[in-house]
Amino acid sequence: MSETLRPLRRNEIRQQNEALICQAAEKVFAEAGFGGATMQLIADVAGLPKANLHYYFPTKEHLYRRVVRDIFEIWLQAAEAMDSAPGPVEGIGAYIEAKMEISRRHPDGSKVWAYEVMHGAPVIQDYLETTLRDWTSGRVRLIERWIAEGKMARVDPEHLLYMLWAATQHYADFGHQIATLNGQPLTDADWQRATDSVKTMILRGIGAV
């Protein structure tokens, strides 16, 4: 697969092929779901023989697990934007921007995540119960502090978080529906307007100036 002249080192080969496979798998899993995706198709997209996938990932489920985990990492990373902010305008504003950017850059990842959760999170249940729950309760406390400090209206913090997730991820998961109603895929300007709309409505909705 490599176009490099110098022969590849072992580590490079492994890293490169795993990345290639993950990339193909993310696309195929997003397009067909776990059950509908086939190792053969993933192999074709990656441009590798099927047996090679099984060399790097023993089973289809191992590969899927890896894809979902990668997405989860990216997704949690956007959270950091929220922490170092003095108030909801900056914090939640930055979080919305970060999540909208992810929806735009990693729509397939978002779909695989959605697929996984929709089907009962068989693979990442433990993540939900540990990492995500911890993160959530931390953010709930942050929001409660902002409310106590009079920086925003008294809203239910959990449901605010759900709304943030829903509104931003919708642009990835339902991107096809949006593009159809829009008559064409969203342009740069469309994405800017979408982000502004979400920010404006939510920030006003929580009474943050």
Added chain:
Amino acid sequence: MSETLRPLRRNEIRQQNEALICQAAEKVFAEAGFGGATMQLIADVAGLPKANLHYYFPTKEHLYRRVVRDIFEIWLQAAEAMDSAPGPVEGIGAYIEAKMEISRRHPDGSKVWAYEVMHGAPVIQDYLETTLRDWTSGRVRLIERWIAEGKMARVDPEHLLYMLWAATQHYADFGHQIATLNGQPLTDADWQRATDSVKTMILRGIGAV
């Protein structure tokens, strides 16, 4: 399948079995996606031999098409709540309530719909381009009128609709995630609080008193 004493009439048999199959199919498609669902499992859930499914629905895709269409109908029906309202507070408030109720009563249907759209809407593309587009542009005009009449803030109507869909359907599609974070499935009171939260945040977000 029937417990009726009197033998069933032809029409009844057909109607009853089709409903039974659709019900089972909705559940299985929601749990496994189109690719992951098997006719055998749908048959088992319906309590019918597999060959019988193929008597009523020639192919798996026909059955799936039917399930998605049924959901689409329910989903559009909630729209009517919005029309006969004097302003956004009543109209959008009622729409949110109706859609939250659907998320609660038909979570499987919502998931199948999400699954279908996420995967490029291969089956219901025409619905998106005709019925949904027409409905959307009608609602956009309604919102624009409310804005012109000073009944709400100047927001982008399309993105308001997306936010309504996202926020309400999230409680169905990501119900498992929410239940996990909540520690248990939402109770009646939880659903009430969720609905109130969504209503409050969105209505304030669009500047409707």
Added chain:
DNA sequence: TCATAGCCTGACCAAGTGGTCAAGAAAATT
């Protein structure tokens, strides 16, 4: 009562599925 049309289903099939494996190619190590 009898013929007809609609309903039911066990047994079957061709086409894929995830996964294995042995034998070879390539890089690393000695």
Added chain:
DNA sequence: AATTTTCTTGACCACTTGGTCAGGCTATGA
């Protein structure tokens, strides 16, 4: 150069899948 370790892959297998079909069953209409 020789050897060991990692990587590559065509061929293969047991199993499941959607879908078929012949033949039996049951309600209906004459």
